[in-house]
Amino acid sequence: MTVSIQLEVNGKPVQATVEPRRLLVHFLREDLGLTGANIGCETSLCGACTVLVDGDAVKSCTMLAAQADGASVTTIEGLARNGDLHPLQEGFWEKHGLQCGYCTPGMILSANYLLAQNPSPSDEEIREGLKGNICRCTGYHNIVEAVKYAAERMS
Amino acid sequence: MYPAQFDYRRAGSVDEALGLLQEHEDAKLMAGGHSLIPMMKLRLAQPPVVIDIGRLDELKGIAEAGGSVRVGSLTTHADIAASDVLAAHCPVLAEAAGHIGDAQVRNRGTIGGNIAHADPGSDIPPVLVLLGASVHLQSPSGTRSVAAGDFFQDLLMTDVGEDEILTHVDVPALGAGTGSAYLKFEHPASGYAVVGAAASVTVQNGRCTAAGLVVGGVGAVPTAVDVSSLVGTDLSDDAIAAAASGLDAEDPIGDIFASGDYRVHVGKVYGKRALAAARDRA
Numbered sequence: 001m002t003v004s005i006q007l008e009v010n011g012k013p014v015q016a017t018v019e020p021r022r023l024l025v026h027f028l029r030e031d032l033g034l035t036g037a038n039i040g041c042e043t044s045l046c047g048a049c050t051v052l053v054d055g056d057a058v059k060s061c062t063m064l065a066a067q068a069d070g071a072s073v074t075t076i077e078g079l080a081r082n083g084d085l086h087p088l089q090e091g092f093w094e095k096h097g098l099q100c101g102y103c104t105p106g107m108i109l110s111a112n113y114l115l116a117q118n119p120s121p122s123d124e125e126i127r128e129g130l131k132g133n134i135c136r137c138t139g140y141h142n143i144v145e146a147v148k149y150a151a152e153r154m155s
Numbered sequence: 156m157y158p159a160q161f162d163y164r165r166a167g168s169v170d171e172a173l174g175l176l177q178e179h180e181d182a183k184l185m186a187g188g189h190s191l192i193p194m195m196k197l198r199l200a201q202p203p204v205v206i207d208i209g210r211l212d213e214l215k216g217i218a219e220a221g222g223s224v225r226v227g228s229l230t231t232h233a234d235i236a237a238s239d240v241l242a243a244h245c246p247v248l249a250e251a252a253g254h255i256g257d258a259q260v261r262n263r264g265t266i267g268g269n270i271a272h273a274d275p276g277s278d279i280p281p282v283l284v285l286l287g288a289s290v291h292l293q294s295p296s297g298t299r300s301v302a303a304g305d306f307f308q309d310l311l312m313t314d315v316g317e318d319e320i321l322t323h324v325d326v327p328a329l330g331a332g333t334g335s336a337y338l339k340f341e342h343p344a345s346g347y348a349v350v351g352a353a354a355s356v357t358v359q360n361g362r363c364t365a366a367g368l369v370v371g372g373v374g375a376v377p378t379a380v381d382v383s384s385l386v387g388t389d390l391s392d393d394a395i396a397a398a399a400s401g402l403d404a405e406d407p408i409g410d411i412f413a414s415g416d417y418r419v420h421v422g423k424v425y426g427k428r429a430l431a432a433a434r435d436r437a
Contacts, residue, residue: 001162020163020205021195042156043193044260045344056233056262061156062192063263066163067185067209110258132257 005069009034010078018065025049027065028075036076036105040134047133050106051075057113059132076105079112087150088112097146099137107133111147120151158195165207169320172208173295176318179204184320186229189256189264190272214267214322219244222328228267228321233258235266244328245286247335247353251278254339256346267321270306273313273376275408276347280307281371282337284379285353288326294319307376310408333357333365334437338429340372340421342412348372349413350421354429356390358437363390366398368430370422373415374404380426390434399426 002017009032018027028034028051037060040048044062051060052074079086088108091097098104107130114121114129121129126147127140135143164179166172176182183202185191186209194200208214214229217238224244226235235241236253255261255269255278269279270290283290283303290306292299292315303324306314315321329335335355339348350372357365366385370378382398402422407415 003163020161021158023157023192026157042196044189044256045346047257047259050259057259058263059259062189064163064188064192064207066165067188067207113258129258132259 003066003069005066007068007070008072010074016065020064020066022065023061024051024053024063024065024068024073025060027068028060028073034075034077038102038105040102045132045134046103047106047110047130048103050109050133052109052113055113055116057110057132074109076108079108086112087153088115088147090153091146091149092143095142095146095149097143098135103133103135103137107135107143111150114147115151115154119155121147123148156196158192159198159201161195161202162204163207164204166211169208169211169213169293169322172206172211172320173293173318175204175206176320177295179206182206184208184271186265186268187231187263188268189260190268190274208320217241219328224326224328225323226266226326227323229265230267232256232261232264232266232269236261241326245326245335246329247337247355248279248282248286248326250335251282251337251339251351251353254278254337254341254348254351260346266324270324271313271315271321273307273311274347275310275375276342276345276349276351276372278337278339278348278351278371281351281353281369281377283324283326284377285335285355285367285369286326286329288324290314290324291322292316292319293322298322300325304377304379310375329355330357332359332437334433334435336429336432336436338425338432340425350418350425352422352425352429354426354433356385356430356433356437358390358434361389363388363434366390366430368399368402368426370402370426373402373407373418373422375406375408378402378404378422382430385430390430392431395430395434396427399423399430402426 040046409415
């Protein structure tokens with residue numbers, strides 16, 4: 001069986017036919033070529049696949065593409081505007097918030113959700129907000145700095 | 156990691172979902188999917204048909220009426236954690252919901268899916284048992300409610316029948332002079348509770364008039380501890396420690412991370428701390 005879905009991805013309308021078992025992350029990566037959302041643990045623990053669905057940060061490895069029918073999805077590819085990096089992207093660059101970069105798209109979308117809820121979070125609130133995103137390179141200090149950098153520029 | 160193939164049906168109403176359940180043998184209901192999809196990816200569940208009830212707005216929301224708070228089964232953990240109504244009437248439920256997983260998980264996971272899955276490491280079941288909540292179920296033949304203490308039957312087993320949908324839970328509001336707390340010893344990788352302790356105490360004129368303690372993660376279902384020895388006391392640390400040490404599980408669950416004996420020990424420690432925190436908030 002297949003399911004017809006219509007959704008908006010990074011502001012653009014998308015129509016597709018998917019198998020019911022197609023996960024949102026596979027749909028984004030393989031059907032739409034949006035490979036920013038990474039596949040890490042596949043068990044909804046690592047957060048590398050985090051995207052925004054109707055503004056909420058969610059783990060796209062634990063959501064069916066069929067469940068996203070009618071939704072508005074934002075991936076890392078949808079954050080920059082006219083070639084200008086989003087303040088969070090700029091922050092991760094300026095503050096060296098990444099090494100290998102695998103966790104970064106998920107980190108940035110979780111941070112984006114956090115800042116939408118709480119525009120000036122404390123260090124502790126940033127760490128709590130990013131609890132569902134795991135970095136295995138180096139740690140979280142510069143990631144927290146990157147989010148603070150963005151929070152200042154977005155306020 | 157793909158689930159096995161299945162057919163997908165989306166219900167537009169509770170009645171339609173009940174009809175689809177009748178029509179398709181071994182079908183599973185999916186709310187947020189945060190218990191079912193992981194089970195399906197690991198092939199621990201291979202339902203031939205998934206009935207998506209995630210859009211049934213009639214099952215969403217939190218409202219207080221007549222001394223209790225009704226929480227629709229599709230209400231997300233994020234909405235429960237942020238609810239002003241629950242903060243005012245059942246703060247321990249909001250507190251426990253805020254401990255679930257992480258922000259992304261709380262945005263999709265629902266209270267109905269959580270308790271229907273009945274993982275022993277889940278944060279919500281011990282709180283519902285502590286508060287004396289009732290779980291409401293609907294089938295083609297009508298509705299019924301079951302006390303939370305009877306709802307959880309065994310590891311991943313509940314009282315939900317094959318033809319039933321969990322529609323909402325009713326949680327009695329905590330009265331004046333009652334403090335409550337949920338404390339969790341969290342598995343560092345999974346985010347599930349190794350042990351979670353939910354406690355409440357009522358204090359009048361400096362004396363305890365009622366107390367409750369329910370611990371999750373120790374038994375297959377939430378374990379109620381008899382803390383009636385606290386009634387009449389001034390809730391000293393010693394009295395609380397003695398009461399919490401009454402935690403006893405006949406057959407505690409154990410795994411590679413925490414043995415049964417260890418869980419019982421941690422349960423006593425967290426039970427004591429939860430009771431003390433509840434006292435300090437009363």
